[in-house]
Amino acid sequence: MPQHIIRLIIVLTVFLATALAAKVYFTDESFYRYGHYRGDAPAELAVGDPKFRGPAYCEKCHVDRHVQWNTGVHKGVKCEVCHTPADKHPATGKLPIPADTVKLCTLCHEKMPGRPVSQPQIVVQDHPYPHEDRLECITCHNPHSPKIGAELPAEALAIQCVGCHGAQGEGVGAFPALADKSAAYMIEEMRKYKSGLRQNPMMTPLMQGLSDRDIEELAKYYAAMGGKSAAAPTAPTPAAAAVAQLTAKCVGCHGAKGEGAGTFPPLAGKDVDYLRDQLANYKSGARQNPMMTPIAQGLSDEDIARLAEYYATLGAGSASAPAGAAPSADPATLQLTARCTGCHGAEGEGMGAFPGLAGKQTDYLVDQLNNYKSGVRANPVMTPIAKGLTGEQIEKLASYYSLLKSKQ
Amino acid sequence: MTCEKDIDRRGQTAQGDEDDGDARTGRRGFLKDVGKAVASIGALAASGTALLATKQTAQAAAEPGPPAIAGYDWNEHQWGYGIDATRCIGCLRCVEACKAENDVVPTAHHFRTWVERYVWLEGEERPHVDSHSDPDNVAASGSEKEYRFDNRYQGKKVYKAFFVPKICNHCRHPSCVQVCPTGATFKTKDGAVLIDHSYCIGCQYCVQACPYGARFFDPRTQVTEKCTWCYHRITKGLKPACVEVCPVNARIFGDLNNEASDISKFVTENRVQVLKPETGNAPTCFYVGLDKEVS
Numbered sequence: 001m002p003q004h005i006i007r008l009i010i011v012l013t014v015f016l017a018t019a020l021a022a023k024v025y026f027t028d029e030s031f032y033r034y035g036h037y038r039g040d041a042p043a044e045l046a047v048g049d050p051k052f053r054g055p056a057y058c059e060k061c062h063v064d065r066h067v068q069w070n071t072g073v074h075k076g077v078k079c080e081v082c083h084t085p086a087d088k089h090p091a092t093g094k095l096p097i098p099a100d101t102v103k104l105c106t107l108c109h110e111k112m113p114g115r116p117v118s119q120p121q122i123v124v125q126d127h128p129y130p131h132e133d134r135l136e137c138i139t140c141h142n143p144h145s146p147k148i149g150a151e152l153p154a155e156a157l158a159i160q161c162v163g164c165h166g167a168q169g170e171g172v173g174a175f176p177a178l179a180d181k182s183a184a185y186m187i188e189e190m191r192k193y194k195s196g197l198r199q200n201p202m203m204t205p206l207m208q209g210l211s212d213r214d215i216e217e218l219a220k221y222y223a224a225m226g227g228k229s230a231a232a233p234t235a236p237t238p239a240a241a242a243v244a245q246l247t248a249k250c251v252g253c254h255g256a257k258g259e260g261a262g263t264f265p266p267l268a269g270k271d272v273d274y275l276r277d278q279l280a281n282y283k284s285g286a287r288q289n290p291m292m293t294p295i296a297q298g299l300s301d302e303d304i305a306r307l308a309e310y311y312a313t314l315g316a317g318s319a320s321a322p323a324g325a326a327p328s329a330d331p332a333t334l335q336l337t338a339r340c341t342g343c344h345g346a347e348g349e350g351m352g353a354f355p356g357l358a359g360k361q362t363d364y365l366v367d368q369l370n371n372y373k374s375g376v377r378a379n380p381v382m383t384p385i386a387k388g389l390t391g392e393q394i395e396k397l398a399s400y401y402s403l404l405k406s407k408q
Numbered sequence: 409m410t411c412e413k414d415i416d417r418r419g420q421t422a423q424g425d426e427d428d429g430d431a432r433t434g435r436r437g438f439l440k441d442v443g444k445a446v447a448s449i450g451a452l453a454a455s456g457t458a459l460l461a462t463k464q465t466a467q468a469a470a471e472p473g474p475p476a477i478a479g480y481d482w483n484e485h486q487w488g489y490g491i492d493a494t495r496c497i498g499c500l501r502c503v504e505a506c507k508a509e510n511d512v513v514p515t516a517h518h519f520r521t522w523v524e525r526y527v528w529l530e531g532e533e534r535p536h537v538d539s540h541s542d543p544d545n546v547a548a549s550g551s552e553k554e555y556r557f558d559n560r561y562q563g564k565k566v567y568k569a570f571f572v573p574k575i576c577n578h579c580r581h582p583s584c585v586q587v588c589p590t591g592a593t594f595k596t597k598d599g600a601v602l603i604d605h606s607y608c609i610g611c612q613y614c615v616q617a618c619p620y621g622a623r624f625f626d627p628r629t630q631v632t633e634k635c636t637w638c639y640h641r642i643t644k645g646l647k648p649a650c651v652e653v654c655p656v657n658a659r660i661f662g663d664l665n666n667e668a669s670d671i672s673k674f675v676t677e678n679r680v681q682v683l684k685p686e687t688g689n690a691p692t693c694f695y696v697g698l699d700k701e702v703s
Contacts, residue, residue, distance in 0.1 A: 033472045037594035041604035042482070043475040048640035051509050052649050076655040081501050085508050108499040108655060113561045114525055114569035119497045119656065361565070 072145025359406030577691030
């Protein structure tokens with residue numbers, strides 16, 4: 001064999017031998033044990049202490065919290081989601097208590113496209129009523145069992161009352177003041193509404209949704225407000241004094257200053273002639289309304305003139321201008337909205353605890369009405385109303401309110 | 409085994425040539441000689457492989473029990489993962505939990521699991537897709553270490569929207585394992601695709617090969633990283649951290665060998681899909697509620 005070939009073979013053999021030796025030397029003993037990888041690797045990767053210990057671990061020491069949580073609606077939300085993973089806690093110190101609950105809770109509860117409807121969602125600025133300031137969610141919700149139930153503080157329960165009885169229980173328009181009444185009286189009256197002894201389309205369903213404990217707490221709460229609400233009434237103007245006797249018949253619905261409330265239109269600042277004509281129309285029967293007709297029939301032409309003049313001269317300061325041109329809607333829809341305006345405002349602008357509807361998405365409104373109708377969402381006032389609406393009516397109402405301009 | 413078969417077939421072909429009976433000198437004769445040579449080499453190789461194979465089976469029979477993990481035998485389990493996208497609320501607790509549990513790089517660009525948001529606006533043909541690594545979402549969360557979706561579609565007319573959680577699919581035929589030059593990534597008997605960091609040379613072929621974008625390069629350790637199904641948890645009878653924290657049970661994990669497990673029920677009681685079936689990777693991560701545009 002030629003020399004150069006022999007040399008080549010020697011070089012190749014040496015190379016192969018080194019490569020083989022290197023492979024034997026460097027390859028881990030466990031390589032190929034299960035396949036083309038290091039057989040010790042899986043066991044090494046299985047080492048390590050879990051950092052999320054699970055609620056069963058917390059239960060050992062925080063029994064009370066665990067019980068609350070375990071029986072509530074937040075059972076799916078594990079402790080360590082809000083308190084960070086326990087890891088070696090308590091050896092390594094306390095776990096943090098979430099400071100910014102608005103930030104925490106909105107992770108899961110902010111109304112957002114893409115979230116399934118089964119997830120309870122809120123529009124933060126409108127919850128539980130339209131407001132500017134940031135209220136920590138835990139002022140009203142217990143983070144470990146957040147569903148609003150029997151054990152709410154009176155402040156939280158009273159959210160349901162402010163829309164009609166005023167923020168300080170001072171009463172507005174047709175809605176009586178509460179702050180000036182005794183607790184015992186209010187408890188009795190509220191129980192009457194609840195049992196049906198006293199009937200009122202607004203109060204009865206609300207009271208039926210409250211426990212006896214809630215009623216007592218609320219009565220005490222409002223009784224304690226006594227005095228606070230007494231905003232000094234402004235001295236009556238001479239003109240007002242002259243017609244005081246007459247306006248007593250109006251203030252119940254149209255407000256002390258003719259500013260109107262809910263379905264009750266404002267009178268202050270309206271044209272004298274217009275007011276006089278309308279009252280005359282009610283009196284003659286040209287315009288019909290079960291509340292206005294009998295009142296107007298009890299007025300003389302002179303009374304009518306005086307009242308018209310009085311309200312025309314009252315500044316329209318408190319009377320809000322319409323939010324925008326109401327969209328054209330068919331009479332049937334407008335008739336339907338009569339069921340809503342009492343609480344949600346003439347323009348769907350909302351008031352107090354009653355959320356605004358104007359400018360909300362049609363789909364959202366349809367969903368919510370359907371939720372009330374089906375019982376997915378329960379509310380003593382909304383449920384019976386929604387149950388009385390057909391699918392078509394719900395769509396009409398939703399599209400009507402979605403077209404109204406929001407005032408926010 | 410495939411190799412052995414091929415050689416057998418080749419040997420047979422050579423045999424067939426001889427049966428032709430057309431043996432003479434010249435070109436044909438030469439071809440015949442070559443045929444013989446190939447046949448004999450084939451036979452040699454075949455016996456060699458056979459020998460090796462018997463050696464290997466002998467070894468297998470003799471030795472490798474399951475890896476030394478206390479109280480755990482990987483032959484008893486076949487893990488599977490399920491995602492019900494119709495339940496996901498996009499709270500991203502899974503993403504944060506994964507980062508904390510596995511000490512993943514705390515930036516808004518490296519994730520072992522993540523969530524995508526698909527939103528169609530009225531009148532638009534294509535969805536807007538974003539995930540929590542989107543700059544606006546990072547800004548909304550206030551930190552690279554916290555994750556939340558911003559509420560950017562407020563007041564827009566949304567035609568359709570949903571969230572889709574994503575994670576390593578732990579494929580039955582993982583393309584990442586095929587391309588790894590060092591055997592650093594592998595498929596375990598119980599179904600997980602793992603990375604042996606001491607063998608990873610950081611070449612990132614696997615990052616390229618994964619059709620799901622489930623792998624990333626860890627700038628701290630200079631090796632490739634990915635979901636392990638929290639192998640340190642599942643081998644202790646726990647669920648992966650992302651499954652543990654999901655408040656709405658959108659993530660499901662369990663043993664496919666056990667008919668009563670959550671994942672077996674999820675797969676049998678629902679009509680499930682996998683992502684990109686056309687790649688042939690055969691994921692073991694099953695989805696409910698995917699839409700036509702999701703891949």
